[in-house]
Amino acid sequence: MNDDFAVLLTGMRDDFIMELPERCDLLEEYALAQGRAEPGAFDDLFRNIHSLKGAGGTFGLPLVTSICHQFESFVSANRGRFDSLALSHALSYVDLLHRVADAPERDGPFMLAIERDLEQLRISSMPGCASVLLVEPSIATRKFCQGVLEPLSVRLVSQDRGFPALELLLHQPFDLLVAARELPDLNALALVAALRESGGRNKDIPVILISSNTVPAPTYLNISDTIKRDADFVSKLARCAGDVLASCSN
């Protein structure tokens, strides 16, 4: 029965890819309507991006989901001030989706090139909006860290375990990883080692470790800083994260 389902699923995925250009055309129409400030255009555009994001992920096309995820954030951030530059960026997101639809294969250099262009588009369409992944198992410490990081005007994503964090790092763009050294199921050193080996877009991002352990991390992991859990922990994290993000944007 599982095999039958797998065959059906492959057929549905192929149909989805075949219909993707049509759905891209629809997104383009809604983006143009949003550019003309037509009533209801924002809701139509947002709903259709959201729908494509969910379907892409379900059909095993993570790049469709990544593009739509970023597109959705961009559209939300520009609601009410959708000028010609915003429209141009929106159409660039649609172009990336077209390229996924037209790609002769679902992995390899074509997809890597689209991933790189998506990252460039994120930087140009949402300047100053850095993404930070915080991985910390303690709810209390996580709240402290969130309190420090959110005022830095970042998109903050939190996780409490190592494996889901690695999954996020492999599929979403981040500018900084802040991780507790000890984590359930995959500690931070193993997480960073896997990240550095991954060859993905986040492989070189700066990493700040939070630790009560003063043993230095291996140098090949290229850890930017290790912050000790002591009385000054919060202020040190604020300073360190601010410095690292400032150097990223320069």
Added chain:
Amino acid sequence: MNLQRILYVEDEPDIQAVAKLALEMVGGYQVIICSSGQQALDTVGDFAPDLILLDVMMPGMDGPATLQKLRANPPTASIPVIFLTAKVQPNEVAQYQALGALNVIAKPFDPMTLAAQVQKIWDQQA
């Protein structure tokens, strides 16, 4: 009690189709799909599901609002609910559980393992 009947509330047609097939063919469950919270409220009495899978973000009545209405109606108040959402940061999961959900399944889900994920959550609460 064995899990047999599932009501899945989801507005996205592609995901509806994949989830229904996955739950029926891989899990062997009897599945009814509803496209909105209101349709789910209208259907739940007749179908009498053992479990409801509820998408969080839907136009009109969203998942949490639908759950609230289910809980406010005595015949449906105790039907277990699992949320499906992309928002699975730990504080968000805790929030959904505080609303009365059994657990949360992350979207996008893997169609090949969706039925196993549902069954595992069901077994944990049994």
